[in-house]
Amino acid sequence: MKLTRRTFVASTAATALIGLRPAAAAEEKIVRFGMPQDFTKIYTFVTAEYSQGQRDYFSLTNARGGVGGYKIVADVSDHANDLPRAIEAYERLKREGMVLCDPLSTPVARALVSRALEDKVNLVTAFSGRSDAADGSVFPYVMPLSPNYWTQAGLIVDFFRQQDKDLKGKKIVLVHIDTPFGKEPIPIFQALSQKLGYTFETFPYTPPGNDQAAIWPQVRRAKPDWVVFWGAGVGQTTALSEAIRNGIPMDRLSSSVWLSESDMDVVGKDAAKGVIKVEPCASGRSPKVIADILKEVAGKGQGAGPEAKIGTAYYNYGVMMGAIMVEGVRVAAAKAPNGPVTGPWLNDGLTSITDFTAEGLLPAMTVTKEDHQGGGKGRIARWDGTKFAPQTDWFSANQDVVWGEIKKSAETFKTTGK
Secondary structure, three states: OOOOEEEEOOOHHHHHHHOOOHHHHHHOOEEEEEEEEOOOOOOHHHHHHHHHHHHHHHHHHHHOOOEOOEEEEEEEEEOOOOHHHHHHHHHHHHHOOOOEEOOOOHHHHHHHHHHHHHHOOEEEOOOOOOHHHHEOOOOOOEEOOOOOHHHHHHHHHHHHHHHHOOOOOOEEEEEEEOOHHHHOOHHHHHHHHHHHOOEEEEEEEOOOOOOOOOHHHHHHHHOOOEEEEEOOOHHHHHHHHHHHHOOOOHHHEEEOOOOOHHHHHHHOOOOOOOOEEEEOOOOOOOOHHHHHHHHHOHHHOOOOOOHHHOOOHHHHHHHHHHHHHHHHHHHHHHHOOOOOOOHHHHHHHHOOOOOEOOOOOOOOEOOOOOEOOOOOOEEEEEEOOOOEEEOOOOEOOOHHHHHHHHHHHHHHHHHHOO
16 A cells, blocks of 8 residues: 555545635634554554544544534544654644644654643554553543553453463463564563463564564463464464464464454454454444444445445444544533634543443543543454454453553653653
């Protein structure tokens, strides 16, 4: 996929804001989002599907007249997971009036934290970035708005406990990309190993992860009771393929949120049957908002990508995050209908979201000025050969341990800036 910079504006009315009719632009009330993301280096199809979901949701919103009197303008570009390029995109978007930035990359998000805090631009770190950014008292403008990696690790371990009843004496191994993103969950696995009595080992691999042949025989020889693999894009399909080749039982193998139907197409739908993952929102086309997009956006030829991807995991993640952002705008507009539209204006809306489900797409989330994660709920789903089937209800787990790490790490950032 070749992409350098493209401006996607959802709906024909909002398209005028990009310069087709300057006079009309002055009459519109807009909220500008920046989406510099990685379409070409590591996350590739992950980003493509996530971005498609976001843009389709913004199109749905704008086609219905906007939200709170405002239209959503989304500027999407490719940073290729390159920090100088991402920072350049951020600075350009800031000059153009961006009040929210979603880079969908842990290294990029980490690099932008200090700028976003100083500029008061809402930095969305969905399923990425620093887990300690859940602490809004220290990171007022960094907004995970989703189960962070520490929470996901806590959910995974609790599911293992539910299955085995007791993890004492068991062994859990983590196969992960050797980057800050890959290392992010390690503190929680370690803390829970001390609490629950299991042993824990890590097996890092060199990014982007397309060669893991030497790692997985070591995993097999370690004789783990449970295996977690932690990467994205090609790293995930390679890990899953190697796990299958080395005879790792699929029903004892778990991913974070980064596993999708597209990965199953690569690996083999039947071969991967039984593998589990964390779900932050429902997959499939049954949620009302997905059905509405099919009818009101894709059905009218206004979709942002292949219709076949609508309802897949990464697509629905994009819809989830787009819906949360728009809800933030709705709340902000209800509080201050005439703005002005600034980072603090939107931040006041985002941190006042209450019991939001996007019409059943996600578990009820409440965001506060103290908790930017939104409650930390998710569920575990298992690949049954055709779809990810939920194995649990929405739940949270080990949040005492997670928040202990959040507070400790946030305090370090507060005193050192790191």
